[in-house]
Amino acid sequence: MTDWSQLPRDxxxxxxxxxxxxxxxxxxxxxxxxxxxxxxxxxxxxxxxxPIVPNEGFVETTCGxxxxxxxxxxxxxxxxxxxxxxxxxEASDGWLIKVEEDVPDMMHLLNPxxxxxxxxxxxxxxxxxxxxxxxxxxxxxxxxxxxxxxxPFVNSFVDAxxxxxxxxAFFSSNSSLSASSPxxxxxxxxxxxxxxxxxxxxxxxxxxxxxxIEDQRSPYDDVICFKGKFYAVDSxxxxxxxxxxxxxxxxxSHESHVFGGDKKYLVESEGDLLLVDLYLSMDxxxxxxxxxxxxxDDFYERIESxxxxxxxxFKVYKLYEGRQNWVELQSLGDRLLFLGDNCSFSAxxxxxxxxxxxxxxxxxxxxxxxxxxxxxxxxxxxxxxxDGCIGPLAxxxxxxxxxxxxxxxxxxxxxxxxxLPD
Amino acid sequence: MxxxxxxxxxxxILSLKSSDNEIFEVKxxxxxxxxxxxxxxxxxxxxxxxxPLPNVEGKILSKxxxxxxxxxxxxxxxxxxEGAADSKEIKDFDSEFINVDxxxxxxxxxxxxxxxxxxxxxxxxxxxxxxxxxxxxxxVRKTFNIKNDFTPEEEKAIREENLWAFD
Numbered sequence: 001m002t003d004w005s006q007l008p009r010d011x012x013x014x015x016x017x018x019x020x021x022x023x024x025x026x027x028x029x030x031x032x033x034x035x036x037x038x039x040x041x042x043x044x045x046x047x048x049x050x051p052i053v054p055n056e057g058f059v060e061t062t063c064g065x066x067x068x069x070x071x072x073x074x075x076x077x078x079x080x081x082x083x084x085x086x087x088x089x090e091a092s093d094g095w096l097i098k099v100e101e102d103v104p105d106m107m108h109l110l111n112p113x114x115x116x117x118x119x120x121x122x123x124x125x126x127x128x129x130x131x132x133x134x135x136x137x138x139x140x141x142x143x144x145x146x147x148x149x150x151x152p153f154v155n156s157f158v159d160a161x162x163x164x165x166x167x168x169a170f171f172s173s174n175s176s177l178s179a180s181s182p183x184x185x186x187x188x189x190x191x192x193x194x195x196x197x198x199x200x201x202x203x204x205x206x207x208x209x210x211x212x213i214e215d216q217r218s219p220y221d222d223v224i225c226f227k228g229k230f231y232a233v234d235s236x237x238x239x240x241x242x243x244x245x246x247x248x249x250x251x252x253s254h255e256s257h258v259f260g261g262d263k264k265y266l267v268e269s270e271g272d273l274l275l276v277d278l279y280l281s282m283d284x285x286x287x288x289x290x291x292x293x294x295x296x297d298d299f300y301e302r303i304e305s306x307x308x309x310x311x312x313x314f315k316v317y318k319l320y321e322g323r324q325n326w327v328e329l330q331s332l333g334d335r336l337l338f339l340g341d342n343c344s345f346s347a348x349x350x351x352x353x354x355x356x357x358x359x360x361x362x363x364x365x366x367x368x369x370x371x372x373x374x375x376x377x378x379x380x381x382x383x384x385x386x387d388g389c390i391g392p393l394a395x396x397x398x399x400x401x402x403x404x405x406x407x408x409x410x411x412x413x414x415x416x417x418x419x420l421p422d
Numbered sequence: 423m424x425x426x427x428x429x430x431x432x433x434x435i436l437s438l439k440s441s442d443n444e445i446f447e448v449k450x451x452x453x454x455x456x457x458x459x460x461x462x463x464x465x466x467x468x469x470x471x472x473x474p475l476p477n478v479e480g481k482i483l484s485k486x487x488x489x490x491x492x493x494x495x496x497x498x499x500x501x502x503x504e505g506a507a508d509s510k511e512i513k514d515f516d517s518e519f520i521n522v523d524x525x526x527x528x529x530x531x532x533x534x535x536x537x538x539x540x541x542x543x544x545x546x547x548x549x550x551x552x553x554x555x556x557x558x559x560x561x562v563r564k565t566f567n568i569k570n571d572f573t574p575e576e577e578k579a580i581r582e583e584n585l586w587a588f589d
Contacts, residue, residue, distance in 0.1 A: 002524040011535050014543060018551040030559045030580045078558040099586070107586045121588055132584040134561045153512045405582040 012038045016182050023136045030132050042246040065145040065164065067191070072112050072139045072343070074351050081133070086407070093407040098142065098343075104420070112403065113340030113363045115144070116376030124411050137180045141347030143168040145193070152358045166194040167342045169223040192223045192230045192242055200232055202246050212364055215240070215248040224266040224344070233275060235320055237317070239326075252324050261315060264341050269346035273319040275326055276339060276360065280292060280309045312391060314360050314383050330384055332358045352402040358385045359399065364392070436463070437472040438487070444480030445472075448487055455490040457538035479538050482529040489519060489542055520549045524565075 002032030007015075016038045019025050029036045074097045077085065085091035098112040109118040145164040169192040188205045194210055195201040198219025202211045216234070223232045230242040237259035241253040253327070268274070316337070317326035334357035336347045341363050349357035364381040377400065380393040393400045432456065434450040438459075453473075454460045462473060475483065496512045520527070531546035554562055563570060 002528050002530060002567070004524075004568065006528065006532060008532075008535065010541070011531060013545065014547040015550050015554075018544070018548045019554070020554075024551070024555055025557055026584055027557075027562070028554065030584060031562050031566075031570075032583075033571050035568075036572075036576075078561060079556050080558060080564075087482075102589065103551070106589055108589050119589070125588070127587060129586045129588070130584055131586060132580075141455075369445040376544065411448065 068144050070098050070142040072098045074137045074139055076135045078135045090407040092353050096402045111376040112374040113380055118375045128392055139347050142343030143170045148400055158408050161391040167223055168193045169225045173224045194220045211246045213246050222263040222266045226268055233266050252326055265344055267337055269335050275317040277315045279313045281312045309365055355402055356396045439474045440478055440480035440483045441476050442480050446487055452490045455539055478533045482533050483503050486533055516545055520545050
């Protein structure tokens with residue numbers, strides 16, 4: 001047996017500095033006292049509630065915003081516990097969650113794609129989760145601006161109307177901090193979002209008000225912070241980079257490629273920037289209502305329920321930075337794309353056994369859920385790039401299990417270990 | 423770092439002796455990858471150019487020399503610029519080089535630390551950090567043969583650090 005206790009303390013510190021995530025550092029600190037002292041005390045997470053962001057020059061009706069951060073994680077069992085869970089079909093399953101940290105260590109569980117809080121939690125769900133027994137990987141972040149009229153720490157999720165409903169891209173000068181160096185309040189950050197006018201709006205820490213960026217040909221659809229830079233796409237497919245000075249540089253114009261879809265998304269996958277184009281079609285729904293319609297007072301109200309816009313397909317393009325052009329991707333391979341209300345992220349299908357790659361999960365804003373309390377999953381659709389099939393999540397039971405219900409090992413974290421008691 | 427200029431000092435050969443008395447003939451420029459050895463050589467402590475390394479066994483020393491040779495060559499190819507470490511060729515070499523059993527990995531890390539070869543120490547430590555990522559705390563202890571030496575108070579503090587409470 002290799003005698004690792006020979007590792008001198010300064011080497012343990014070198015190892016500690018090479019841990020990249022907050023959870024790896026936590027686990028390192030839990031091993032033994034000499035490892036614990038090699039990692040700085042209580043490594044700070046980036047704050048979830050940032051200082052108040054003023055609304056000046058942005059939205060006229062509120063006093064300002066809180067900026068909240070939600071994080072999307074994949075939870076799984078570590079290798080050693082998977083192999084001891086023989087017979088459990090769920091041992092290697094991954095669980096995709098979005099959480100927001102309220103007061104320290106009190107988490108709200110959220111639907112990864114919508115803003116819905118998963119509440120109330122089912123009775124079998126553990127009140128407390130021990131992270132040291134789990135493998136946690138971070139898949140993305142979701143930033144939202146909350147109108148300051150609502151108290152941020154109590155019942156702040158009850159009313160979704162308290163949120164500014166556009167994607168917020170976030171950049172922090174300290175975003176590449178290693179797990180063992182703490183963030184502090186002096187860190188500079190910048191936000192980019194879409195104003196009601198369709199123009200881009202930027203706010204940097206220290207600014208007194210938002211900057212509305214005048215450069216615009218058609219309304220912007222999406223923003224993203226990719227490799228430390230802000231990118232934005234408009235509804236015609238024009239892609240720009242936005243500098244901290246608020247100047248805009250064209251990356252690829254819509255003239256070099258005609259995008260036929262109705263809504264554009266930007267998402268990162270394995271280090272590449274992807275543009276996803278959503279196609280809607282007008283559909284008269286399943287009934288053929290026009291023959292038997294009574295033209296009465298309710299006609300113009302009812303007509304909306306007969307003519308529906310449906311999401312029918314997606315096309316995916318990859319940005320080739322050097323060549324400044326977009327190339328259509330015929331397949332995502334093992335990758336899954338998630339296009340939510342205000343966040344987008346990607347994952348690998350092999351982290352979620354039972355799910356096949358080359359799929360896009362999206363929130364179908366055009367699908368009217370009947371309001372049943374199912375934590376918002378009724379609004380999620382799945383598009384299969386293999387064959388172009390599209391449908392609600394409920395049609396694909398194998399694909400919904402990555403969201404809900406949680407795998408059985410969440411309820412019983414000690415299952416499967418054969419660790420002898422000390 | 424010595425430049426490849428064809429002068430006599432760059433082709434000077436030094437001898438390194440491992441703990442198990444194996445002798446390795448190494449070009450001086452390769453030896454200078456080690457800050458520790460560079461200090462020894464520059465202070466002219468070893469007039470007969472034989473440097474004993476009682477802390478490093480032959481099997482490990484041979485690997486260390488191989489690493490230093492490869493990195494010196496790569497740097498020479500780009501004329502001494504700092505970009506050498508980033509080339510794909512070097513990255514591929516490094517990942518294969520460090521793909522060794524635990525005993526060898528420990529040996530390499532301890533030797534790189536003693537010899538003060540920063541890049542090699544970082545490479546070895548990154549490998550350990552990567553190994554840890556996939557493991558639960560209990561498994562890390564098993565793998566590294568570490569005893570849980572926390573007091574009950576510390577255990578309580580650790581547990582609290584690692585909990586998520588759900589609203």
